[in-house]
Amino acid sequence: MADDFLKNFKIPDYILSPEFKVEKSDExxxxxxxxxxxxxxxSKSGGQLGGDLLQTYRTLLNEKQVFDLGENAPDKVLSTIYANLESLKKRGDEFxxxxxEKLRLIVAGGDGTAGWLLGVICDLELSHPPAIATxxxxxxxxxxxxxxxxxxxxxxDQRSVEAFLDQVMKAKEMKIDNWHILMRMRAPKQGSCDPIAPLELPHSLHAFHRVSDTDELNMEGCHTFRGGFWNYFSMGMDAQVSYAFHSERKMNPEKFKNQLVNQKTYAKLGCTQGWFFASLIHPSS
Known part of the structure; x- marks a missing residue:
């Protein structure tokens, strides 16, 4: 029974990569x-849960249709698969x-990971953009x-993953707002206002960039930045706390083993960097 159920989700190799061929007798x-x-x-989300979940999906489905975001960039994966699908479509492959037409994505991670995949789907401008389950x-x-x-x-575990797959199959598609933001700041008379880029930004922030001098949105005497977001957008103290959490998790992943511990760490960072606590720790002049 389990095998029959899982057939509803499995994708054959030749769909996933042009390297694989399907025999005429199999079509x-x-x-x-x-x-x-x-x-x-x-795989880095949820402490140890990400790696365990990855292994379970690979055991139940075709392992070639399950990707670790730490090893596979989703834009490259989806570009390859959709290019192959378009090629097969032109050859009259009804399968x-x-x-x-029926393809759906399952994205396991936090809000940043979900936003990352939403951004990739938006940027690729696919003829049949897939629905995403998070x-x-x-x-x-x-x-x-x-x-x-x-x-x-x-x-x-297997039962939990199968239950989620059943939810995905029965789920109703819904729309999500795609917000675009434009920020301008006056160019300084001396020096530069370009931000000092950190070594590695969260993937959800990669969509934000400074427009070129030739862009129609560029305004003389100003530096213009543009980007997009789907869920929420943070600036100032809130963004500082979020980035501090991201950096801490990047440097010390062993400290982020479960959701409750992560939430406590986030709250602690919020207190130590919040305006209400700043006066208590700031040295007197």
Missing amino acids: SVLVVPECPVLVFVN AMKTM VPLGTGNNLPFAFGWGKKNPGT
Whole structure:
């Protein structure tokens, strides 16, 4: 019974990569899955949960349709797969055409990971953009919660994953607002106002960049920055706390083992960097 259920989600190798070929004798027996999925897991999210979840999905599905975001950039993965689907479609492959129409993505991670995948889908401008189901594997999980996927980190065992797959198959597609933001600041008379780039930005911030001098949005005497977001946008103290949390987790991943500990760490960083605490720790002049 479990094997029959999982057939609803499995994708054959030749759809995932042009390196694989399907024999003519096999084409007639291929049955289009009810809900073909590509799974992207942030293995660093949720403490040890990300790695465990990755392993479970790879055990249950075709391991080639399950990707670790720490090793595979989603834009490259999706570009390759959709280019292959378009090529097969032009050759009259009905299985590929129907798979493209039904394809859904499962993204396991926090709000930043979900925003990253949403940005990739938006940038690729696909002819059939897939719906995205978000597994709440982060600290806040506001985006999954807003769309009914829950807020608590999920189970990683076979039964839990199969239950989530069943939810994905039965889920109703919903729209999400895509917000664009434009920021301008006066150019200094001396020096530069360009930010000092950190060694590695969170992927959810990669969509923000300074426009070129030839861009129509550029205004003389100002530096203009543009970007997009899907869930929420932070500036000032709130953004500082979020980035401090990201940096701390990057340097000391062993300290972020579960959702409750992560939330406590986030709250602690908020207190030590908040305006209400600054006067207590700032040295007197």
